Amino acid sequence: MGRAPREEHGTRDPDALIRRAGVRGDPNRDQHFLVDDRVVDRIPGYAEEMDLSHVLEIGGGPGVLTDRLLAVADRVTVVEHDSKFAEFLRREFREECDAERLTVVEGDALDIELPDFTACVANLPYGISSEIAFRLLPRGKPMVLMFQQEFAERMAAEVGSDDYGRLSVTAQHYADVEVVERVPREAFAPQPEVSSAIVRTTPRKPDYEVDDEAFFLDFVKAVFTQRRKTIRNAIRNTAHISGLDDPDAVVDALEVPDSDALEDDILRKRAGKVAPAQFAAMAQIANEHGRGGG
Numbered sequence: 608m609g610r611a612p613r614e615e616h617g618t619r620d621p622d623a624l625i626r627r628a629g630v631r632g633d634p635n636r637d638q639h640f641l642v643d644d645r646v647v648d649r650i651p652g653y654a655e656e657m658d659l660s661h662v663l664e665i666g667g668g669p670g671v672l673t674d675r676l677l678a679v680a681d682r683v684t685v686v687e688h689d690s691k692f693a694e695f696l697r698r699e700f701r702e703e704c705d706a707e708r709l710t711v712v713e714g715d716a717l718d719i720e721l722p723d724f725t726a727c728v729a730n731l732p733y734g735i736s737s738e739i740a741f742r743l744l745p746r747g748k749p750m751v752l753m754f755q756q757e758f759a760e761r762m763a764a765e766v767g768s769d770d771y772g773r774l775s776v777t778a779q780h781y782a783d784v785e786v787v788e789r790v791p792r793e794a795f796a797p798q799p800e801v802s803s804a805i806v807r808t809t810p811r812k813p814d815y816e817v818d819d820e821a822f823f824l825d826f827v828k829a830v831f832t833q834r835r836k837t838i839r840n841a842i843r844n845t846a847h848i849s850g851l852d853d854p855d856a857v858v859d860a861l862e863v864p865d866s867d868a869l870e871d872d873i874l875r876k877r878a879g880k881v882a883p884a885q886f887a888a889m890a891q892i893a894n895e896h897g898r899g900g901g
Contacts, residue, residue, distance in 0.1 A: 616674055617648070617677075617678035617679075618674075619670070619674040621640070621647065624674070624699070625642070625796070627699065628691070628692065628699075630689075630695070640671065641671055642671070642794065642795065647672055647675055650672060650675060650728065651676060653805060653807050654679075654728050657726040658726060659680040659681065659726055662680040662684070663722065663724035663729070664683060664685045665732075666716070666729060667685035667686075667687045667692060668730075673685055676728055677700070682708055683709050683710070684709075684722050685709070685710070686716045688715050688732075690713055716735070717735060717742065721742075724748060726748055726750065727743055727749075728752075729750075733754070733799070736754050740752065740778070741777065744808065745781060747810040749807070750808045751806070752805070753805050754806055756802040759803075759804035761775060762774055762779075762784050763785055763786050766881070766882045772878075773828055773831035781810060783809040783811060785806070789803070790803040791803075813884075813887070814884060815868065815883070818891065822890060823890040825850055826849045827886050828849075829842075829845035829849035830845065831878045832848060834877060834878040834879055835877065836877065837874060838876055838889070839858055839875070842854050842893070846897075850898065851893060854897055860893075861873060861874050861892060864889075864892065866888040866892065868885055
């Protein structure tokens with residue numbers, strides 16, 4: 608019996624791939640497979656302006672997105688935690704693996720050493736999407752990532768909006784973030800309990816200076832834990848999170864701030880009304896006046 612004709616990249620049917628893999632999606636293991644080929648066909652288009660010479664995919668599963676990426680990328684590396692899927696990907700795309708166009712790395716994307724890559728395109732496991740995103744963002748590479756819709760909209764939220772928060776400030780510290788498509792539950796099998804969204808990130812340097820990035824991020828985290836309080840009270844109440852030794856000294860320094868980025872009433876604002884550049888200016892002052900005796 609002759610060998611079945613080789614499928615061209617970008618044409619594999621999602622349901623057929625899942626059947627060949629012989630593994631059902633398991634919501635208890637955060638496995639929801641994208642089966643709407645109209646959605647998966649659009650994903651590479653969101654990355655068309657990116658350098659696709661080496662694309663990183665996190666969570667390849669049965670290879671639905673992998674197939675589309677091989678149609679547009681010079682080389683793809685897939686990180687897959689599930690050994691059954693890792694072995695299936697190596698079988699399904701044997702020729703690409705032999706030609707070194709596809710590398711399948713079996714392991715936890717939160718723990719393994721990630722390769723150098725030029726762009727990341729992935730349908731992330733939702734349970735670790737936050738940790739993965741903030742492992743990838745500091746790498747300064749463009750990305751197209753699928754998240755839960757609520758998470759995606761908080762990443763992209765503008766200051767003053769209901770969704771704006773710590774996630775918005777932190778993500779936008781590293782990149783411009785935009786939601787490019789909302790994806791209904793019906794596009795997946797099994798269906799997740801929530802809708803999803805595709806986010807595109809474009810790396811850029813922030814328009815403000817931060818001397819100590821780790822402290823800046825801790826300071827933002829601390830203040831947003833008390834987002835209903837004024838900045839004055841939030842700073843005073845969260846020194847155990849921000850690492851401030853003398854929060855009162857920081858408040859005193861902010862009474863009449865010496866930064867052009869800050870208004871005199873900054874202490875009366877709440878976190879949701881404070882722009883990233885203002886957080887950076889406050890963190891600089893906090894670092895100078897509230898740590899290690901100032």
